Amino acid sequence: MIPSYLIRKQRIIILILGMLIFITSIIAISVGPASVSIDRLIPTILGDGTFKEDFVFFSIRLPRLIIIVLAGMALALSGAILQALTRNELADPGIIGINSGAGVAIAVFFLFMPIEVGKFVYMLPVVAFIGAMATAILIYLFSYQRKTGAKPVHLVLVGVGFSMALSGLMVVLTSGAKSEKVDFIANWLAGNIWGTDWPFILALFPWILILFPYTYMKSHQLNIFGMSEPVGIGLGMRVEKERVVLLMVAVALAAATVSVTGGITFIGLMAPHIAKRLVGPRHQLFLPITILIGAWLLLIADTIGRNALQPESIPTGIVVAIIGAPYFIYLLLRSK
Template sequence: MMQPRLLNKQRMILCVLFALTALTMFVGMGTGYASLSFDRLIPTLLGQGTFKEEFILFSVRLPRMVITLLAGMALALSGAVLQGITRNDLADPGIVGINAGAGVAIAVFFLFFPVKADTFVFALPFVAFVGALLTACLIYVCAYSRHTGLQPVRLVLTGVGFSMALSGTMIVLISSAERQKVDFIAKWLAGNIWGTDWPFIWALVPWLAILIPFTLCKANRLDILALNEPVAIGVGVSVERERLVLLLTAVALAASAVSVTGGIAFIGLMAPHMAKALVGPRHHVLIPVTVLLGGWLLLLADTTGRHLLDPDGIPAGIMAALMGAPYFLYLLLKS
């Protein structure tokens, strides 16, 4: 049973994160290439704005911010699950190659399987999931040892190798493609938020609505898997089955996110660590904080990046890397 003081601390941190997210969205809605004054935001949200104001807010800025927030949540939770099942503080869907696997699948689908626009939006998460799943299986097989089980350091090194190889594969795929398609994949590689319309949100929401509650139900299993394997087996947990189920969950979360945001790394690395520093390692308490923290971090990265360079700004993936790379080096040296 969790201590009341810890639960109160979690509630306070969640309230702070809600406030930071709301503040970041408020600033993001009122700033940008097209002017929309802050004193007109509330009336426009209530349907009392001009056509121009409502178009800027509801068709341009708000969908982008919502999709960024949801994708950050998915990436952060995916990272928390990966770190739990591998007992590796450096695990992240972008670092270990899962995002790159999803990217190759999306590139192949985009280049060689033309479909209608309405089908394309909802097919992307499934295509990304297939590519990420195949990559995760290959990484798992290469990092697994029959004598010592899954080796955390070997998992990260194998994942980095797969990530580099798959990124090279994407470059080969686009080398002979049309200019328009090359531009799309180049933006995806940079982590540019490209799914900036409401249909992309409806395509992503069902994945999160199912996988976040499912992960919360598996919080106790994650706590046990974070211990060593003899202890987990001793309390009656089927280690390999639970690890496989949770790995599929992490892959699905990461794939659904990167299918609409591009190749974004480090959010899944930073958010779980920051959440652990705030509330400790118990996953029942950790997961809600991680989810909100990841959403806010990616939203902050995208909002900041959009205003640094005119007219397109810096992609969210590059901003996330600028924030996360020093933290990754710190963890690497610490480990």
Template sequence: MIHPSLIRKQRIFLLLLIVFILITIVIGMGLGYSSLSYNRLLLTLLGQGTNKEEFVLFSIRLPRIVITLLAGMALAVSGAILQGITRNDLADPGIIGINAGAGVGVALFFLYFPISASSFIYVLPAVGFFGALLTACLIYLFSYSKRVGLRPIRLVLTGVGFQMALSGLMVVLISSSDREKVDFIARWLAGSIWGTDWPFIWAILPWLIVLIPFSLYKANRLNVLGLGESVAIGVGVSIERERLVLLLSAVALAAAAVSVTGGIAFIGLMAPHIAKALVGPRNQLFLPICLLLGGWLLLLADTIGRNLADPDGIAAGIMTALIGAPYFIYLLLRQK
């Protein structure tokens, strides 16, 4: 049973995060290459703005804000699941190569399988999922031992190796492509939020509507898996089946996110750690906080990045790496 004081603490943090998200959304709606006066925001939202104001808000700003928020949520939950099933605090879909696998899948599809633009958007998450799934399976196989089971540190090292190899493959793909397609892949590698139209939101939303509630439902299973294999077997949990199901969920969430945002890492590393520091390691408590925290972190990174340099700003993936890379090194040194 969870102590009532912890539940109250969780609710306070959830409320604070919702407030932070709303404040960041309001700030993000006004800031940009074409600024929008804050005293006109409400009128524009109600459909009483000028054509320019409505175009900037509804066609440029809001879709980007929503897609960034949803992608951050998906990456955070994916990272929390990966850390839970591997019992490794360094696991993150960007660091261990899952995002890169999704990127290679998307790039190959984009380069060699011509399809109409209207269909391309909705196929992207599925293509990214298959690329990420193949990568995750290979990483899992190389990290698994019949004698000791899954080796957490080896998983991270193997994943980093796959990430580097797949990034190299992306460079090879770039070298054999025309300029327009090279620009797309380069933006993806940098973690630039490129899917900024409403159809991209409708493309990834069904994945999140299904997988995020499912992940929250599996919180207790993650708690048991975190206690170790002997304990999980003792309480009747089918370890490999649960790991496989949760791994598929984590891969699908990460693939859906990066298929429209590009190669963004470290959100899935930082958000679970901060959430656990706030309310403790029980998944029922920290997963909802992790969900909102991931969305807010990526939204904040993108809002700051796109206003630091004109006209395109700095990619959100670069902004998260500036914070996340030192944090990853700190965690790596702490585990020695």
């Protein structure tokens, strides 16, 4: 039974985060070289904007904004699932190598497979999921010990090792490729959000629409995973089955996202921690807050990256890393 004061607190925080996302979105649309001024936003939305304003808002700013919000939500939710499954507060799809696995699969597909323009956008999440899932399985197997299971520290270390190895493989794959394809892979690695058109939204949105409600329905199981496996077995939960299914959900969310945004890390690390500090460790309470924090963090990072060094821009993934790396070091020191 969740205390009523926590439910009220959750609702207030959700309202505040929704307002912050809205305000940050207005700022993101109204600043930068291609932007719509604040006083022209409402006329443009209502159809009274100039051709330039309509084009900038509906073809450039709005699709990018939606992609960023969806991506931040998916990465945050993926990180929350991984942290519960591993009982490891350092787990993040980027840090433990899942993003790199998706990246290698995308690189192979992009460099060596015949690409049909109409299907390219929708194939990327599937290809990324295959690469990310294969990597997740290997990481789990290499970190698993018969007596102790998969220790959190082993999982992180093996994941970091896989991430480095796969990054090296990415360099090998691109060493003999054409320059335009190498540029695409380099931008992907830096987390330079490239999928900013409406088809990419259609490719990403169904994953969020299906997997977030499913994850929320599994909040009780995630709470049990956060305690221990014997507790789950004692309560009659089919531990291995639930772990595999939820791991696939986390991998699918991360893979679908990085196929559009590139290699962005730390959102899945920071957002669940901040949410838990606000409302506690129950997934029923902090999962909705987690996805909103993830969306807001990525939106802030993208806005800063686009405008910090005009006319050039900093890849969003680098800005997130600048914010997230100190937080990761803090958590690493605290976990000793």
